[in-house]
Amino acid sequence: MKFRTLGAVAIAAVVAVLIRAIYFTPIEALQGAAQKILYVHAPSAWVAFLAFGLVAVASALYLWLRDPRLDYFAESSAEIGLVFTTAVLLTGPLWGKPIWGTYWTWDARLTLTLFLWFVYVGYVILRGAVDDRDMRARYSAVIGILGAALIPFIHLSVYLFRTLHPMPVLMKPSSPSMPPEMTITLVSAFLAFTVLYVWLLRERYQLALDRAAASVVEYDR
Amino acid sequence: MSPDSVMRGGSTRDATAREGATRRHPTVLRAALTIARKDLRIEWRTRSAFLSAVAFSVLALTLFFFAWDPTAVASIDLAPGVLWVTFTFAGLLGLHRSFGGEQPTRAIDALLAAPVSREAVFLGKGLANLVFVLALQMVTLPATAILYNIPLGEVAAPLALVVALASIGLVTVGTLFSAMAVNTRLAELLLPLLALPFFVPIVISAGQATALLLAGRPVGDAAMFLRLLGTFDIVAAVVCTLMYPSLIEQ
Numbered sequence: 001m002k003f004r005t006l007g008a009v010a011i012a013a014v015v016a017v018l019i020r021a022i023y024f025t026p027i028e029a030l031q032g033a034a035q036k037i038l039y040v041h042a043p044s045a046w047v048a049f050l051a052f053g054l055v056a057v058a059s060a061l062y063l064w065l066r067d068p069r070l071d072y073f074a075e076s077s078a079e080i081g082l083v084f085t086t087a088v089l090l091t092g093p094l095w096g097k098p099i100w101g102t103y104w105t106w107d108a109r110l111t112l113t114l115f116l117w118f119v120y121v122g123y124v125i126l127r128g129a130v131d132d133r134d135m136r137a138r139y140s141a142v143i144g145i146l147g148a149a150l151i152p153f154i155h156l157s158v159y160l161f162r163t164l165h166p167m168p169v170l171m172k173p174s175s176p177s178m179p180p181e182m183t184i185t186l187v188s189a190f191l192a193f194t195v196l197y198v199w200l201l202r203e204r205y206q207l208a209l210d211r212a213a214a215s216v217v218e219y220d221r
Numbered sequence: 222m223s224p225d226s227v228m229r230g231g232s233t234r235d236a237t238a239r240e241g242a243t244r245r246h247p248t249v250l251r252a253a254l255t256i257a258r259k260d261l262r263i264e265w266r267t268r269s270a271f272l273s274a275v276a277f278s279v280l281a282l283t284l285f286f287f288a289w290d291p292t293a294v295a296s297i298d299l300a301p302g303v304l305w306v307t308f309t310f311a312g313l314l315g316l317h318r319s320f321g322g323e324q325p326t327r328a329i330d331a332l333l334a335a336p337v338s339r340e341a342v343f344l345g346k347g348l349a350n351l352v353f354v355l356a357l358q359m360v361t362l363p364a365t366a367i368l369y370n371i372p373l374g375e376v377a378a379p380l381a382l383v384v385a386l387a388s389i390g391l392v393t394v395g396t397l398f399s400a401m402a403v404n405t406r407l408a409e410l411l412l413p414l415l416a417l418p419f420f421v422p423i424v425i426s427a428g429q430a431t432a433l434l435l436a437g438r439p440v441g442d443a444a445m446f447l448r449l450l451g452t453f454d455i456v457a458a459v460v461c462t463l464m465y466p467s468l469i470e471q
Contacts, residue, residue, distance in 0.1 A: 063467050118418040125414060129405035139401050142464045143415065146394075149460055153422040153453050157446075 010199040013192035017185065025185045037095040039185055043193035044087040045113070051081030051197065052116065052147065055123075059144030062137060071137035072208035073201075074144050078123050080200050084193075085117045111158040112151070119147045133215075249344065252337035256345025261352055263322065270318045271353065274311045278361045281307040282368050296369040301431035304365045305424045308358065309391065313413050315353040316395040319346050320403045333469060343396065343465035350392040358384050376434040379443070383434070386450035387427040393457040394419045400468055426450045 021039035028035035058074040061067075092110065093103035104110065123143045130136040178186070247255065264270055285303040286296075323329035332342055362384070366373035373380060395416050402412040430446040 115418045115421050122411075122415045122418065125407070126401070126405065126411060129407040129411055131406070135404065138467055138470075139405075142397070142401070142468060145464070146397075146419065146460065149456065150419055150422075153449070153456075154418075156449055157422040157425040 006195075006199045006202065010192070010196040013188075013195050017189045017192040021185050021189065025181050026179060028182075031099050034095055034098045037091050039189045041088060041091040041095060042186065043189040044084045044091065046190055047193050047197045048081050048084040048088055048113075048116075050194070051077045051084065051201075052120065055081065055120075055144045056148035059141035062141045063145075068133070068137060068212065069209075071141065072205055072212065074140065075127060075208055076201050076204035078120055078140075078144065079204060080197060082117070082120045082124060083200075084197070085113060085120065088113055089117060106158070108155060108158045112154050115154050116147070116151070119143070119150065123147065133212075246336045247341075249338055249341045252335075252341035253344035253348060256332070256337075256342060257348035257352070260319070260322075260346065260349035264318070264349075264353065270315055271356065274314045274353075274357050275360050277314060278307050278311040278357065279364050279368075281310065282361070282364055286368065297371050297435055298432070300365055300369040300371050301428045301435060303369070304361065304431065305387070305428045308354075308361060308387070309417070309420050309424055310413075311357055311361070312354050312388075312391050312395060313416065315357065316350055316392070316399045316416070317402070317409045317412055319350050319396060320399045321409065324403050339466040339469060340462050343400075343462055346400070347392055347396045350396050351388060354388045354392055355384070358388065371435060373435075379434050379440045380431065382447065383427050383430045383443075383450070386447060386454055387423050389454040390423045390450060390457050391420060393454065393461050397461040397465060397468070400465065422449065422453055426453075 017039065021036055025036070025039075027033055055074045055078045058070045058077065062070040062074065092113075096105070097103050123140055126143060127136055127140050130139055246252075282303060285299075285307070289299055320329065323332070333339070362373055362380070365371070395412075398412055398416045398419075402408060402415065405411050407414075426446040426449045430443040430450075433443045433446075434440070
């Protein structure tokens with residue numbers, strides 16, 4: 001029941017933010033309507049990084065405490081992070097084509113996101129390829145930690161390529177260089193997507209618990 | 222003769238005082254060297270993995286040449302990228318053998334039951350892989366110089382540094398993933414899938430550094446990439462050595 005409430009709140013919040021973004025937020029002067037994809041693109045990227053960060057934390061805690069629930073948490077967060085990374089990688093080119101004139105460019109952040117996507121695709125495939133539950137948990141915890149450790153290295157190595165990506169406009173040291181209406185929409189989008197993440201995480205975590213319980217029942221028979 | 226003295230190749234220097242008391246286990250480094258020697262001896266008997274990796278490298282170098290129009294792209298611009306991509310894939314061939322070779326007879330179980338730390342097993346495997354990869358480069362580099370007609374000899378000293386740094390990083394991460402991949406249902410299919418994203422910083426840095434050196438730029442211009450490779454090596458060595466025991470413990 002609690003899940004339903006949270007789910008309803010999450011979906012309502014995302015829908016409300018999208019409606020606000022489409023109808024009640026001014027159109028950007030230079031980019032036109034295309035800029036509105038920002039309100040999906042940036043929050044998805046935030047959720048993806050949040051999700052992968054929590055995978056690393058849960059993985060490290062798992063190797064320390066060996067509580068299988070931490071493994072289920074990491075598994076759930078990794079899958080959701082992968083979904084949101086996919087959303088980032090799909091919305092990015094849609095925005096890039098009209099504004100940059102190209103779907104894809106080997107810019108630092110695009111490249112980083114793409115390789116992170118590959119790391120967690122590997123994570124999910126690895127989980128599917130190990131039968132023993134403890135071994136699966138340990139192996140994926142190692143990938144979860146190494147994946148986070150890899151981020152600065154990929155970022156540094158691709159940073160030397162000239163970057164097209166806009167510098168941060170919201171969290172930069174000086175005040176945000178966006179009209180207040182846009183800022184409010186973007187901040188609410190971040191909040192709404194975070195609630196969506198929490199809801200999906202709880203649902204997926206419950207599924208992992210149910211699966212674990214079901215496999216115990218199977219062994220008992 | 223005690224197992225200790227066998228490990229040390231017959232030396233009885235340290236063993237005398239402790240005979241009969243608690244037996245001293247070999248130090249991590251000594252055990253690692255013994256394990257590396259074992260792996261290299263096995264490889265030396267057949268040389269099958271090494272020869273196939275060499276054949277693969279030269280084959281890949283020739284194939285890559287036809288992927289570009291040689292009249293449009295100068296081979297000196299092409300060579301660094303081709304060299305490092307080939308190196309990465311050929312390295313994967315050897316890395317799979319590292320733990321894959323132990324698999325059919327479950328020889329790894331005996332190795333893990335031996336009175337040496339897991340870190341020593343990892344370091345030993347890594348050292349053997351490092352020798353394998355460096356030996357491979359001794360063939361691939363001259364082959365690249367000849368086939369692509371580029372003066373690699375003129376930048377031999379700084380290039381050796383790039384090769385050493387890149388090889389250490391590749392081998393450290395690759396050895397850890399090889400230990401994982403062999404125990405999965407996908408085995409050798411999973412190794413490149415897991416390892417290649419982690420090789421991205423290596424391929425980019427080593428490729429860029431090589432390109433700068435070949436363009437006649439001073440070593441200082443490539444320093445940033447060399448530092449990045451060095452940092453990657455240190456972090457990878459520490460993290461992977463710490464992680465390896467948690468792969469096997471029950």
